[in-house]
Amino acid sequence: MTQTIEQHTRVPETSAGVRLDQAAAELFPDFSRSRLQAWIKAGALRVNGAAARPRDKLLGGEALSLCAQLQQQGDWEAQDMALDVVYEDAELLVVNKPANLVVHPAAGNRSGTLLNALLHRVPALTELPRAGIVHRLDKDTTGLMVVAKSLPAHTSLVAQLQARSVSREYEAVVQGALTGGGNVEAPIGRHPKQRKKMAVVAGGKAAVTHYRVLERFAGHTHVRLRLETGRTHQIRVHMAHIGYPLVGDATYGGRLRLPKQASAVLTECLRDFPRQALHAAGLGLQHPASGELLHWRAPRPDDFERLLAVLHSG
Incomplete structure (x- = not known):
């Protein structure tokens, strides 16, 4: 089964x-580079309305138009798994x-993923790029994600993410006592030595x-x-960069820091916290069909609540 996908964008200067x-x-970003190369060669991805070659250099400002037949994506397996669905209609599905x-x-990780569970709930997602998943959370980050259920919804959500108009709010517990709020504006890319x-x-990339x-x-x-941008591991990297890594972050957290005179309970809780203490608590976007502004919130998970309770008790 195939569908036609149509997207347009302009090359930045x-x-x-x-x-x-x-x-x-x-x-x-929803398509692999190899797929895009094939579409360029087939004339399905055009520059200012004309065919081009993958290796052609751009000047900046060109209009790119993609009109291609989208066939069933991947050989993913649908699996009957529990999903905490916060919202669902014909266009969108929001999960916690x-x-x-x-x-x-x-x-x-060929099975047991969120995508496998989504395909069981909505089999038609096999026809969408990445089964309708337009943004991700790390394996051990909890909270809200939106999934497109139709091509128009997918196109709209990708455009909203690119325009930075999707509201994404997180909660975290970091090591160190911050004196106040602030902003981190620092580009993120692959670590030069640890890929x-x-x-x-x-x-x-700007972040x-x-x-x-x-x-x-x-x-x-x-x-x-x-978040204004959605780079891989953005919060974890940015907070570690300014010296306040997330509790439980085995990748970016460095050595465990214990407060002076920490109780045995707090020490054990911090040492045993099994993941980065990060929760996607709020999500807001414009509905692709109605244009209505929608907002959702997800309560903090039990392990996060217990961490806060133990920190309160000292």
Whole structure:
């Protein structure tokens, strides 16, 4: 079964001198570079209305138009798994993702993912890029995710994310006592030596995180964060970059910091917290069909609540 997908965008001036296939991979992030290269060669992805080659260099400002037949995506398996569905209609599905759940199948995780569960609930998602998933949460980050159920909804959500008009609010517990809120504006890219990690690097993708203090403890802070951009591991990288890594973050957290005179209960809780203390608490966007502004909130999970309770008790 096939559907026609149609998307349009304009090449930013900052992409002058970049190959067409490289720019397309940035501007059409829901499709792999190899798929986009095939569409360019077939004339389905055109530059200012004309056919081009993947290696052609861009000047900046060109109009890119993609009109292609979208066939069933991947060989993913539908699985009957529990989903905490916060909202659903003909266009959208919003889920509250638990910890320890991978979003998308990959090497080593071909089953048991959120995508597998979504396909069981909505089999038609096989026809959409990445089964309608337009943004991700890390395996151990909890909270709200929106999934498109139709091609028009998918196109709209991708455009809203690119325009930074989707509201994404998080809560986290960080190591260290922050004196106040602030912003982190620092580019993120692959770590130059540890390729499985991200880092603040010159030449990385622009990334902006806003944070404010909700509550201070002796050696930790409960913060609320808002994303302008959605880079991989953005909050975790940015907070570690300014010296306040997330509690439980094995990748970016560094050594465990214990407050002076920490109780045995607090010490055990901090040492045993099984994941980064990060929760996607709020999500807001414009409904693709009605244009209505919608907002959802997800309560903090039990492990996060217990962490806060133990920090209160010292």
